[in-house]
Amino acid sequence: MNRLKVAVVVILALGAVLVTGCTTVQKGAAAGGLVGAAVGGTWAYQTEGALSTCEGAFVGAATGGLIGALAGDQLREQREKNLEAEIEQLKNQVEDLENQLRKAREQAGALGDKDQSINSLKDAIDNLNKQIEDLKNQLKDKENELANLRGAKQSQEKNLDDLKKQLDQxxxxxxxxxxxxxxxxxxxxxxxxxxxxxxxxxxxxxxxxxxxxxxxxxxxxxxxxxxxxxxxxxxxxxxxxxxxxxxxxxxxxxxxxxxxxxxxxxxxxxxxxxxxxxxxxxxxxxxxxxxxxxxxxxxxxxxxxxxx
Structure with a gap:
């Protein structure tokens, strides 16, 4: 029974990490470890002797935590792909709005200031300008995020090359x-x-x-x-x-x-x-x-x- 209590402590500790973890990979590892500890502890408790409940929980936590960490790393790669798609979509939206803006300005120039519909057309132009500015801000944020991800990846690859030479010795x-x-x-x-x-x-x-x-x-x-x-x-x-x-x-x-x-x-x-x-x-x-x-x-x- 004491071993079962220790296994419960392992599970609760991993639950705390899941709540407070600061990165996707860390939360993935904690989530995997939480499930692994629960399954491993239960299995060991039921086998009555192959492993203690505590040992089963630790084995399950290590295995599950590793699987969870891998899932978190895959999320990072998926985020990079999603950013690329979102950036392309925003660029298309900006291009479409700029075309609308150009046409609206051409219409406003043709109408002249005396035409009664000019005010509503100017409002439409202002609205298009605001939409374009907002989309460009979003685009800049996503491009910066993508650049940060790629920069971190390139830096890691260089560091690993240097480290490999050091460890080869x-x-x-x-x-x-x-x-x-x-x-x-x-x-x-x-x-x-x-x-x-x-x-x-x-x-x-x-x-x-x-x-x-x-x-x-x-x-x-x-x-x-x-x-x-x-x-x-x-x-x-x-x-x-x-x-x-x-x-x-x-x-x-x-x-x-x-x-x-x-x-x-x-x-x-x-x-x-x-x-x-x-x-x-x-x-x-x-x-x-x-x-x-x-x-x-x-x-x-x-x-x-x-x-x-």
Whole structure:
């Protein structure tokens, strides 16, 4: 019952983030995490032993939060497409009104000041001028918003190129994926075979990675992933590859919190065991690639608020 209460606290906390989150991606992550925590906690409670209710809630929150963040990032891309369409529509409207204005002025010039209908025609011209000015203001706002989105995207791409060169020197692979920016390290850089204790060499590598993350992605949500090959556990004492992947992910997470003071509220860990390979497990080389630790930098692209 105490574990069930903890799971409820997880769900309530995510609900608070959903209300107060300042970006589309953050709110998406919170919404996904809220649903994931509820489903994960309920499932674990019903399975009676596979996972505790609390553990199920955290697993569900991590998975759901990532899915929600992806949805938020897709909303940013959709907003850019919508802006392009809205700008084109406004340009067409301005062109149409300017044509009407030109014709009205031609009619006013032909009538002369003595014609009784000239006053109503002048009113129509004034009204057209106001409509055109309003549309041009809207057009300017949307063009500025689109320019900001594109500028942020270009800046991010350049920063990622520079960061990739920096991480290549550390043998850390950088990639931009649908789930976020990922930093991948093969297990031999961090651990001895079959173990989860970080080696001294591994700590030195993580020290560099931690400094880079703090500099390039301050305050960002991080997910630490553990991946293994498909070789069954024989001698190391782990129950299975799930447990080995989970403990390695947690060890990296704990190192970041204890040694580099990362905010525990903004990190999570998950294990994929052998089930998300990046290469074939039929060869030694492929298995070596699959045994890896991955740090995911969850997207937090700021969305310019649309006026109400």
């Amino acid at each position: 550390l043998q850390v692979q950088l990639a931009q994926t649908p789930k976020g920016i990922t930093l991948t390290m093969v297990d031999s850089l961090l651990f001895k075979p079959g173990q989860a204790e970080i080696t001294e060499k591994g700590k030195a590598l993580l020290d560099n990675v931690a400094l880079i993350l703090k500099e390039k992605f301050p305050g960002r949500e991080l997910i630490f992933e553990g991946h293994t090959d498909n070789q069954p556990i024989k001698y190391s004492g782990w129950r299975d590859n799930w447990e080995l992947g989970a403990e390695r992910a947690l060890e990296v997470l704990r190192y970041f919190i204890k040694t580099h003071a990362f905010d525990a509220k903004r990190v999570s860990a998950t294990s994929y065991g052998e089930f998300h390979p990046v290469a074939s497990n039929a060869t030694d080389e492929g298995r070596a690639q699959n045994r890896r630790a991955v740090i995911v930098v969850v997207p937090t692209v700021e969305i310019v608020k649309k006026p109400l």
